[in-house]
Amino acid sequence: MRAVRFHEHGGPEVLQVDDVDRPEPASDEVLVAVAAAGVNPVDTYFREGSYTPYGLPAIPGVDAAGEAVEVGADVDRIAAGDAVFATGLSSDRPGGYAEYVAVPEDRIAVLPDGADLTAAGGAGVASVTAWRALVDHGGLRPAETALIHGGSGGVGHVAVQVAAATGARVITTAAPQYHDRLEALGADAVFDYGRDDLADAVTDATGGDGVDVTLDHRLDDYLQFDADVAAAGGRVVGIGENDDEIGLARSSAARGKDLQVTLLSMFNTPRLADPLADVAALWAAGDLTVDVARTYPIVEAVEAQRDVMADSFLGKLVIEP
Numbered sequence: 001m002r003a004v005r006f007h008e009h010g011g012p013e014v015l016q017v018d019d020v021d022r023p024e025p026a027s028d029e030v031l032v033a034v035a036a037a038g039v040n041p042v043d044t045y046f047r048e049g050s051y052t053p054y055g056l057p058a059i060p061g062v063d064a065a066g067e068a069v070e071v072g073a074d075v076d077r078i079a080a081g082d083a084v085f086a087t088g089l090s091s092d093r094p095g096g097y098a099e100y101v102a103v104p105e106d107r108i109a110v111l112p113d114g115a116d117l118t119a120a121g122g123a124g125v126a127s128v129t130a131w132r133a134l135v136d137h138g139g140l141r142p143a144e145t146a147l148i149h150g151g152s153g154g155v156g157h158v159a160v161q162v163a164a165a166t167g168a169r170v171i172t173t174a175a176p177q178y179h180d181r182l183e184a185l186g187a188d189a190v191f192d193y194g195r196d197d198l199a200d201a202v203t204d205a206t207g208g209d210g211v212d213v214t215l216d217h218r219l220d221d222y223l224q225f226d227a228d229v230a231a232a233g234g235r236v237v238g239i240g241e242n243d244d245e246i247g248l249a250r251s252s253a254a255r256g257k258d259l260q261v262t263l264l265s266m267f268n269t270p271r272l273a274d275p276l277a278d279v280a281a282l283w284a285a286g287d288l289t290v291d292v293a294r295t296y297p298i299v300e301a302v303e304a305q306r307d308v309m310a311d312s313f314l315g316k317l318v319i320e321p
């Protein structure tokens with residue numbers, strides 16, 4: 001089969017397409033004929049070597065979706081022919097940028113009838129992270145207000161929908177060209193993240209009460225902001241930063257609100273199949289779509305990984321092997 005691999009760590013140019021053996025699924029695994037594999041920032045961290053992949057040469061791709069073509073004897077939730085999506089790949093085993101991938105049964109779920117496989121390829125990391133952050137870590141409740149920084153991103157645009165599905169009031173930030181789409185996805189208020197008066201705008205949008213749950217993908221930029229706009233009892237869930245130093249400049253105000261700050265890695269999810277199944281249920285109910293901004297053939301993985309870090313887009317970039 002054809003697979004993208006990197007034989008050494010480095011820039012996007014270390015990615016190449018190789019002919020490799022098709023994987024044989026173990027008894028607790030499902031062999032998926034990959035229709036689509038989402039392109040995530042984390043794929044570039046494995047390629048650069050800031051995260052450690054399972055070995056070299058490595059097949060990247062944390063996400064994959066497609067048809068289950070072989071099912072191990074110990075797997076009873078999934079049958080050959082099912083349309084499935086998976087996440088959590090490429091850290092300890094080969095990833096989804098390939099024609100086939102073997103997936104452990106605890107990292108895969110069946111898609112709703114009629115789900116678009118290209119969109120499903122981009123769903124894994126984005127939707128599981130959004131769900132874990134807002135529901136499991138943030139404990140978002142219907143009468144509360146959520147703030148999603150970067151609502152146009154892969155995680156952000158799903159988080160807007162997950163938050164809206166809980167019934168919470170949803171505030172998000174994004175570049176102006178994405179505001180209409182984010183309102184259509186369920187945001188009650190959308191602000192340009194470049195505004196000088198962003199804190200006032202967010203606070204006003206809460207009626208002065210403050211934000212209950214914040215999903216922050218740039219903690220070094222926004223942790224103090226998050227504390228300043230938080231309600232008493234607010235929760236901040238951090239999923240990323242550009243700089244490791246993310247301290248609070250003014251901690252006493254945050255303490256006065258009993259602010260909780262939680263950091264989350266999707267890879268620590270006890271059983272990825274569970275939030276994937278929750279997401280599939282939301283999708284089946286019509287409460288979730290995954291927007292695909294652009295697709296790439298397997299030979300353009302270099303461009304795809306460049307674009308995911310450098311371009312502005314709404315939703316997901318997806319490789320179709």
Ligand SMILES: NC(=O)c1ccc[n+]([C@@H]2O[C@H](COP(=O)([O-])OP(=O)(O)OC[C@H]3O[C@@H](n4cnc5c(N)ncnc54)[C@H](OP(=O)(O)O)[C@@H]3O)[C@@H](O)[C@H]2O)c1
Pocket residue numbers: 040041042125126129149150151152153154155156173174175193217218221238239240241264265266267308309311312313315
């Ligand atoms: N901890 C975890 O388990 C976990 C899981 C998933 C993702 N992450 C991390 O979370 C981050 C987002 O992931 P993603 O997949 O959603 O990436 P993405 O699709 O590239 O989205 C990033 C978003 O951030 C926006 N943005 C850029 N500058 C901003 C600013 N100053 N303020 C607010 N938003 C800004 C971008 O908008 P424009 O392009 O329009 O500027 C873009 O929409 C990445 O750092 C990723 O590594 C962590």
